[in-house]
Amino acid sequence: MELSATRPRIGEVPFDSLRKRMTTLRSAGEDRVLVCLKGASEAVLLFAYATRPGTDAEPAVRALLTAEATHRRYTHGVKDTTLVRPDTWTHDQALLDRPGNQEIQLALFRDYKNNLDAYPAFQDYFRATWVPLLAIWGRNDEILGPDGAEAYRRDLPDAEIPLLATGRFALEDHLDTITGYVRGFLGRVLN
Structure with a gap:
């Protein structure tokens, strides 16, 4: 099962060219947030x-x-x-x-x-x-x-x-x- 189906995206920090990474916030249920970092x-x-x-x-x-x-x-x-x-x-x-x-x-x-x-x-x-x-x-x-x-x-x-x-x-x-x-x-x- 895809992450997007189980943990809906609730926000995103766009790609930062200096630090070479982006951040996506996903719901982890019950007032919890999963922070996904690429790079x-x-x-x-x-x-x-x-x-x-x-x-x-x-x-x-x-x-x-x-x-x-x-x-x-x-x-x-x-x-x-x-x-x-x-x-x-x-x-x-x-x-x-x-x-x-x-x-x-x-x-x-x-x-x-x-x-x-x-x-x-x-x-x-x-x-x-x-x-x-x-x-x-x-x-x-x-x-x-x-x-x-x-x-x-x-x-x-x-x-x-x-x-x-x-x-x-x-x-x-x-x-x-x-x-x-x-x-x-x-x-x-x-x-």
Whole structure:
């Protein structure tokens, strides 16, 4: 039986060319909504696996541990991928490929929900201390996008959050820019 027959569509977020995915909302009965993502991000897959681990989600999560997925994490959103040295992602992949490591990674992914439980304590700390914060972020990071960076401003309005035109591993292609931000920040907060 088709999904459309058992779970009628109640809404849709159109295709987003930047994030390369679309979202469809379907009725799951009794005031419940099923969210269907086409082209789901790694963050969505990992969150789903952390909150409901099991054999259904595991193959998609294991696919995040492949050489292709690791290469994509390093190069997605990077304007000039020749600046990303191949030894960076191949070294990461060699570590991921060690015997028994996939099971270790799956256990870490399942434990991610405990990070979320700790967020209120981090937020309380930020509001209580107004600690200076510099969060340099890749605007094209698919795992923790710009909204994740901007969220710091709710608790630290003076946070410095430069969003660079790059992906997850911003140091790979913006080392000099990031060095400048760090030096400037430290010069301001340590004087």
